[in-house]
Each structure stands twice: as structure tokens, then as C-alpha cells.
Amino acid sequence: MTQGKRAELSAVQKTDVWCRWKAGQSLHTIGRAFGKPHTSIHCLLAHHGGMVPAVRRRALLALTLKEREEISRGIASGSPIREIARRLERAASTVSREVARHGGRPAYRANEADRQAWESALRPKPCLLAIHVKLQKMVASKLILDWSPEQVSGWLKIRYPDDESLRVSHETIYRSLFIQARGVLKKELIGHLRSQRRIRRSRHSQVRGQRRGQIVNAISIRERPAEIADRAIPGHWEGDLIGGTKNSHIATLVERHSRFTTLVRCEAKTLRLSWRH
Numbered sequence: 001m002t003q004g005k006r007a008e009l010s011a012v013q014k015t016d017v018w019c020r021w022k023a024g025q026s027l028h029t030i031g032r033a034f035g036k037p038h039t040s041i042h043c044l045l046a047h048h049g050g051m052v053p054a055v056r057r058r059a060l061l062a063l064t065l066k067e068r069e070e071i072s073r074g075i076a077s078g079s080p081i082r083e084i085a086r087r088l089e090r091a092a093s094t095v096s097r098e099v100a101r102h103g104g105r106p107a108y109r110a111n112e113a114d115r116q117a118w119e120s121a122l123r124p125k126p127c128l129l130a131i132h133v134k135l136q137k138m139v140a141s142k143l144i145l146d147w148s149p150e151q152v153s154g155w156l157k158i159r160y161p162d163d164e165s166l167r168v169s170h171e172t173i174y175r176s177l178f179i180q181a182r183g184v185l186k187k188e189l190i191g192h193l194r195s196q197r198r199i200r201r202s203r204h205s206q207v208r209g210q211r212r213g214q215i216v217n218a219i220s221i222r223e224r225p226a227e228i229a230d231r232a233i234p235g236h237w238e239g240d241l242i243g244g245t246k247n248s249h250i251a252t253l254v255e256r257h258s259r260f261t262t263l264v265r266c267e268a269k270t271l272r273l274s275w276r277h
Helices: 011-022 027-034 038-046 065-076 081-088 092-101 110-120 133-143 149-159 170-178 187-192
Strands: 237-243 249-255 261-266
Touching (some): 027 038, 065 092, 065 110, 081 092, 133 149, 149 170
Antiparallel strands (some): 237 249
16 A cells, blocks of 8 residues: 655645535545545644644734834844834833844844744643543543543533533544544544544535445345345346455446356446446
């Protein structure tokens, strides 16, 4: 199997990927939309456990790019730090630290300073289960008994109605399971989930109401004549489709009386066969 690689997509494209995933589109559908293999899209989504990452926002008190450009222009014109701070209505110490942090007056550049500040501000928020060991052990003890995250969350509310510290949402439990970089819940506990998935799926990705995995205009096997069941009368055929690697498919046709079998190579799983006998 080809090893998947992280998709090299722009920020706008990544946002579109998450929107499509949240809407219930499959990995193959998303991959085709961006000209990427589905394994590449899977790597991108699995890094966040299949859950849309929180949108980063600047702190309200942080310097903006516009303010940094004003600082850069002030330095170029030879203005003192206090004068630049006064124009920005900022404390002189704030401007002084900003300039010193990014190379001093000779090397200060607004765009580079803004980029470095944005990257250095990225500090992952500690997970609730990582800082609350007692709660972590309680959740793990229930998951190992094949309880669902929803059941665990509901049980905690009933068992400890007056203790707000012993509360955790089912989404937090899923995040702790699927995002293994958090190192909170053991990976083996994923095997106790009913879905057996290792990545969070959208609630809109249900097969219900879609054609995925279904035969178009299919006739139920319950509607076949009774004489077919005992294989006594020749001339009745049954077909099936076998899927292989690299999008390969083989159609099988079996005559129920003689067990004569024919294999037909298909270019795609949507190919319709016309059989006459």
C-alpha cells in the first residue's frame, strides 16, 4: 500500500477541505476535488483526529501588523521610542520590547516581526483530561468496559451532580482518543469504541439518503422466485462485484444450477453489464 503523505495545501484550501469533510464528503471525493490522493487527505485530517481545528485569533492587546508598520516607519525616520509609542497610544516599554525582540532598530522589519510573533504565540491549550488525572482515570475505566464517550459524559453528570470539576464532554473524550499527540488516553482504548474508527467522522456522512455503497435501482433478493432457492432449475444467474487494490474490480457471474462461473474485468465499479443467455 502506498504510504500517505500530508497534503500540501494553502490555508484557503485546507479550510475548504475541512468544510467538505464536515459536510460528509468521502476522502476520495475530497482528494479528487484537489487533485490529491485520498491517503494524502487522510493524513491532513488524521493529524487533528478528523475534528476541525479551532480558528486561531490574535489577542486583543497584541500589536497588529499596521502598528508594526508604524513602528518601522518611525525607526526609519529616526523617531525615539517614546515618540513612536505616543503616536500608537502604547506604553513605551511595549514598543521597546517589540523592537529589541526582533533585531533592534537596525534590523527591525514589520512583516517579519509580525510573522515571528504569530508563530511564537502558538501555545496548545492543555487538554482537560491531561491536567485532571482523577477524571482521566475514571473515563478510561469506563471506556475499557465498552462504554461510549456519550455514556461516560452522561454518567459523570448523574454520579457527581454537585462537582463541576468531574465533568467532561463526549467531544473532549473523542479528541483525547483520536489526537494521540495529546498523550492522555491510551491508543488501545480506541478499540473499545463501537465504530472502531480512528478518526472522527461527520454526522452528515451517514449512508442514509446517499447512493454510496448501494446498488442503483436494485431489486431485493427477497423478490426472487421460490424455485431459485433449491438450484433445481438451470438458467438462473447471480452476480457480484469484487473490489481490489488501485481501484480494480472484477464482476462475477455464477449459474446457480451448474455453478458455472464467469469473471469479467471492469474498468470501474459503476460499469453496467448486459448479460444474455
